[in-house]
Amino acid sequence: MTGAVQIRPVVSADIAEASALHREILDMEFLARCGPAFMRAYYRAWVEAPGAIALVARGASGELLGALLGATDPATHVRAMVRQSGARLVVHLALYAAGHPAFARELVVSRGRRYLRGVARLVGSRLSRPREAPGEDRGPRVGEVTHVLVRADRQGSGVGRALLDAAVAAGRAAELDELVLVTPPDLAAGGFYRHLGWRADGEVTSRSDEAFVRYRYLLRGGGRGDGGNPPGPR
């Protein structure tokens, strides 16, 4: 039942609504607890950084059904995001933490040191000369899907599949070799990814010490460009 679903890149006018839906649907994530203003700034920063995959799904009447974030070159994307919007994000986070002591404690305990190092790097990069562009990297080109979410009352009607198909198409258009994503081991979404042909590839631990299962989706197989995944049943 995907006929009435339109998938398209996120534009400015989508940001408030998509970031609010993200906070609602992925409320188990730390990101969703960082406050609405931070979340809007985060979406804007994501979309504005080069190499973003940022998609919304809208229904026949234009209603928002879901969203997906990812990147075709995650390392370059996050560096650009920090350089372009890091200061704004830090201010939003600090303001929210100032008014929410429980969140502030969680922020300091789980991410304080790492974020402080990030701020120091941000300040350092602003003071120093820009680094030379890296030489051609001959390793596999791996993109990432970081968030997929569908409105609760439209889950199970093909919207998630349509979003992921569009992310896979974006990965192919960017000539990537594969896409990866991680998901908490206890989340039902693992079954969804496996159903769509993503392969579980072991557990990873985030820098904030959270466990995730990693999934891979090959976009090219043995140089044939035909992918190495079992087709996702319909």
Ligand SMILES: CC(C)(COP(=O)(O)OP(=O)(O)OC[C@H]1O[C@@H](n2cnc3c(N)ncnc32)[C@H](O)[C@@H]1OP(=O)(O)O)[C@@H](O)C(=O)NCCC(=O)NCCS
């Ligand atoms: C996970 C999520 C994105 C899936 O989107 P969705 O729109 O509900 O899924 P779809 O209807 O497109 O499902 C596509 C196919 O996957 C199957 N599927 C969906 N969830 C599944 C699951 N948990 N296990 C196995 N298969 C599943 C569907 O049956 C469907 O199969 P079919 O096309 O062969 O009939 C959505 O349910 C969601 O937003 N959940 C809450 C947020 C979340 O967990 N996000 C992922 C964070 S990592």
